[in-house]
Amino acid sequence: MTARQRRDLEVIQRNASTLLRQVNSLLDLAKVDAGKMVLSYVRTDLVHLVRTVAAHFDALAQQRSITYAIDTPDRLEVEADPEKLERILLNLLSNAFKFTPDGGRIRCAIELSGENRAVLSVQDSGPGIQPELRGKIFERFQAGSGVSHDPTGTGLGLAIAKDFADLHGGTINVSGGPGGGALFQVEIPLRAPQGTYVRASEASSTSGEVPWLGDAASLQPVKYEPGAEISSQDRPLVLVAEDNPDMRRFITEVLREDYRVALAADGAEALAKARAEPPDLAVTDLMMPTLSGDQFVAELRAHPQLAQIPVLVLSARADDALRLKLLAESVQDYVTKPFSAHELRARVKNLVTMKRARDALQKELATQDNDLAFLAGQLIASRRALQRSHDALQESEQRWRAVYEKSAAGIALTDPEGRILAANPAFQNMLGYSEDELQKTSLLSITPEGDRETTQSRISQLVEDGGGEYHVQRRYLRKDGSILWANASVSLIPGAGNMAPMLLRIVEDVTERKKAQDALAEAQAKLARVTKATAMGELAASIAHEVNQPLAAIVANSQACLRWLTATPENKQEVRGAIERIVRDANRASKVIDRIRGFLSRGNLRKDLVQVEEVVNEVFIMLRDAASASQVSMRFKYPSNLPPVIADRVQLQQVILNLVTNGIEAMTSVTKHPRLLEVEVWSNYADLVFIHVRDSGVGLDAGQLDRVFDAFFTTKPEGMGMGLAISRSIVEAHGGRLWANRNEDQGVTFTLTLPTGARETS
Amino acid sequence: MKPAPTVFVVDDDLSVREALSSLLRSVGLQVETFASARDFLHYQWPDTAACLVLDVRMPGLSGLDLQQELRTAGLQLPIIFITGHGDIPMAVRAMKSGAVEFLSKPFRDQDLLDAIRQALKQDQAIRLERAELDKIRVKYGTLTPREREVAALLVRGALNKQVALDLQVTEVTIKVHRHNIMRKMNARSLVELARMIEKLRAC
16 A cells, blocks of 8 residues: 555545544534433442543554643542443543644643532643634534634534533533643533432443544644645636645645645735736635635625635535525525535536636637737637547537637637638627538528639639638628628638638627618718817817816916015016916917917818838937936837828827827836836738837826727826827717727736728728 | 914915915915825824915825815815816806806916915904803803703893793892803893804814
């Protein structure tokens, strides 16, 4: 038998005996509750009983170098239920041994109290029990509630001791022993109540055999191994919160092959670990010291970064109400102890796979508009991985199956001849066909007649090249004959072995958007004047605000100036200051007017083919001095063959100037890391050019991110709150988009898209 | 010498802050300026006559938010609102919440100075009231629990005899209490005593 097998066996044996003890305890308590627990009084020598029971611990005391003293008179006859007294003493001594460190002291004594009561006391040199907890430790299930700090206990031992003492008409209490530790004292009457039947003494009143003591190992002082974490960076991380060391070890054994496992002995520790590194799954016990499992889950859910983490609850408590509540509110799955390694493994795998698939899906959805190509790449990479190993195949299948089923984007596989091999639900919905129907038609029959030739040639090109992908905005024919406008990304999956090459087609429905765009364009054309008037109306408030600010200052300064002039004595310094401010504010007012005028004239949008990199370079030259004055380094990345965009060069320059200036200003208070402003331009070579303006500044919180494009919104003391609103209007007038994202490390990235000349001319 | 009244100016616009500061100093007022409502909330203002000139529209905490914060904190500081463009619903809200005046930028200096004068007068009245209340509270603090009981019954209009009956003591005892109460509270008549106790109850 290997060491590991031996240890596993020991764990099994220990758990079995713990379980047995817990079941017995629960049965006892149930009996007490039902009033069915009856004492069977026997005339007993208490001293003999105590010495017999206490002797069970002699070996343990010796093994752990504990000074173990039993102080009793020679003989003390009592009328009591010997079995119950044994249980009381056993529970007290077990606790004492559990909490007393090696080399400590334990004393067990019997004394007379007055004429007719006996006191049985057990004193240890363990950590003792805080005065405020002393009343609570006799309540049921206290082991798991931070009272006894005993992660292995059933939480029932002292409750039973108390119930049994009560049955005898006695009392039990705890205090601090002299010199630390805990002192438990049980006081019982020497005689049974009047009229009770008392059997004569029996030879073997004590059983001499104590079944639940077969696990001396569990009476070792409580330890757990906080550093026992098994790591290997790429595997999913599972956080296990479980106060029982054996259970922790078992779960680790089950999961370590496939996951990184982080261990926590209670909810608070688990929460701290989840914060430090958010896991892919949290597996938690319910009853734990410090912070219970349900509290831990509530904390997770309240934390925005952790709210999405799936949770699997393990508990011995077959509490249906709590299970339903947790499942309904916050927990993904629930396993009742005892459970098999197989069951745990299956459930964990399920949840982790779901989580990873959802992460992938969310990422995909977040960037759906422009990142279909990325998704396609991922899918192909996944397919290649499939071919490498059968195991990876299954896992990957499951993961991508979720993406495939749930994606809002349509996904279809065709062969090079255009036969549809598979189509996901989104694709079916877009076109109004079922998958069966689609498999009987071909790509050409869902392509409008006029577009068939170009489609065919694009596919042929792809097959001829033996790889690659293309992205187009194209039309599809729905089953009902209507037209679907979509962005399609098509990639070739190269053949392998006996598998023919396939085409992966990811389709995003842009019909509504296209319709809205067309309607908007039409409305804009027809109602140009009205639109302009409305814009003017919206602007009136802005003009009033922006111009009134310096104007108010000018008026107040002038009035102050007059007063200072007429004061005696005349205060020339104040007069001078006021006049200087008047000049400054008047200039500011005129700049506001200029900017607003620029905004209003956007109706006369010139449309030229413009090279974005030239415009960015001009802006960099303009702002070089400002940037170096603010100790900001500027970097510009762009590919050599950037297609031109269709734009009004001056307005585009205004937008980029504005974004770069904002970026520089956002970094003026940054001291902890380099101030870096980066502009990156790239194109999908189909229809769009992307311009990212990234700063390492103070950043924006989520609320600000929503509002930055609102007129008047500003985070700068001197800002107008108009720059981004105007920028967005300009970009949208160009048929592009402008948005902002927080960077992962620091600062914000503004991204704008502009249509390339390619789309206009094709 | 009594310190000059102070005007606090809260406006996010530097030009406006500088201009108002100069204007108000030119008529001999003390001025403290703040770039945001937050800055003002963190400022420990001295115990002098004061009022607040407050911009409505500011990033972060707006002027109306600040007004609300001050009210919640129980701070009675008269407020004059200034705004870049007159927004009627906002003005109504501000005035309803007890603002002294609501001025649209640009405003005439005289309008602002008049409003400030009125606000300082209001502040003065608040201060006097508060000082008087403090005095009453101190005097009331010197009464024994029994005297407070007696005073409460007396101001409700009870006669010495009734009070004595209520409290199960002799009428002479009540007379002694009554004398001591009037002396300690420095009240010349029962009506004056009633007025003082009414004020204590109102706050």
